Amino acid sequence: MSRGGGASRTRVKTARGRTAQSNRWLARQLNDPYVKRAHAEGYRSRAAYKLIELDERFAILKGARHVIDLGIAPGGWAQVVRKQAPKARIIGIDLLPVDPIDGVHIVQMDFMDDAAPDYLIDALGGPPDLVLSDMAANTTGHPPTDALRTMGLVEAATEFAVQVLRPGGAFVAKVFAGGADSALVAELKRNFAHVKHAKPPASRKGSTEWYVVAQGFKGRAEVPPTEA
Template identity: 75%
Template sequence: MSRGGSGGKTRVLTARKRTAQSTRWLERQLNDPYVKRAKAEGYRSRAAYKLIELDERFAFLRGAKRVIDLGIAPGGWSQVVKKRLPAAVVVGIDLLPVDPLDGVTILELDFMADEAPDQLREALGGAADLVLSDMAANTVGHTQTDHLRTMGLVEAAVEFACEVLRPGGAFVAKVLAGGADSDLVTVLKRNFTAVKHAKPPASRKGSSEWYVVAQGFKGRARTEEVAPRD
């Protein structure tokens, strides 16, 4: 149950079985302009606008014919890709079930599974122009551990991208506060002509997420294993 509050904001009345934390989350959702806009424009999540804003700045979607979406659930990023590039081949993968999307091949599979890279390549049918990764590890509440686990996924995504991208292709991935660490940035700069960090306006101010955008895949260079973490 909710009611209008001061300043036109919606206030959520605390229900007997709802915690204060879940009440705050629901209240934030109800008052989030990106959530309202996503519903009005038919996107599955507000995350669609993060990709839109990043592309407005870096134009990595331009001319892409084959796109891989790592961590596709619930599908907002792939919706953006298909809206802007209706003829593009788009393949997504996620551990979570994802409702079908017209023109998108979705694999319900752990990206870290041994068979995942080959299945993605087979479904794509050729070299990728763009690899997107919105993957993040399930958090445990310990900042350093959460960061290491998510960056482990990013490292795996970089290695995969360097195997499937065509020369000139791009890689976009979610990282956490501080961006990609120095070892990973070194690998990216070895394999791409331009590497930038950005926090799109749609990313909540209180969120620790940032995005790394690597463009101009060199093709000839190969990624080297990132030094193991302590």
């Protein structure tokens, strides 16, 4: 036990072939209360609590019936949706393989594939009322490049959400560097009644990740017919 009577910390023993950076990461995981809680409560990752905390603040999952989870791996967000909205139809997509989740349709596919949007809507059986995106580009070690690549995914997810959401629907996406850029925020405000940024407590303090929460989708404007 620590001298102050707080929780004990697990020390990581050095191992041949393991770098100092790997040791620091492992120590952080072993001593992270959200990681321990996820193991205890059966969630696949600590990220589940980010969605739980966002839902507590914004009621994202209230009344959700058709949900698309972009970047589903390893499945923590889909588990939360399944628990909070047990009657919802859920489909998730990811480049990585994901172990099955009861009641969730999972497809291993690149979301940036031209065929992905139509596949998701067909598999869901109609337009979603909630699009979730926890997608992030694989890191290169160069923060500006990583931020740009992730913003490309956010922009693609936003375009998808605006094209497919039911009126009144919601969109939640991971962004970086303090939030979405001004052009993206303007696009969201044109299409949603409420747009907020949030950093849930489960997001590590040292992380630059934030989430943008857009609610009250206004619906796509009808294109007037051309005159003969």
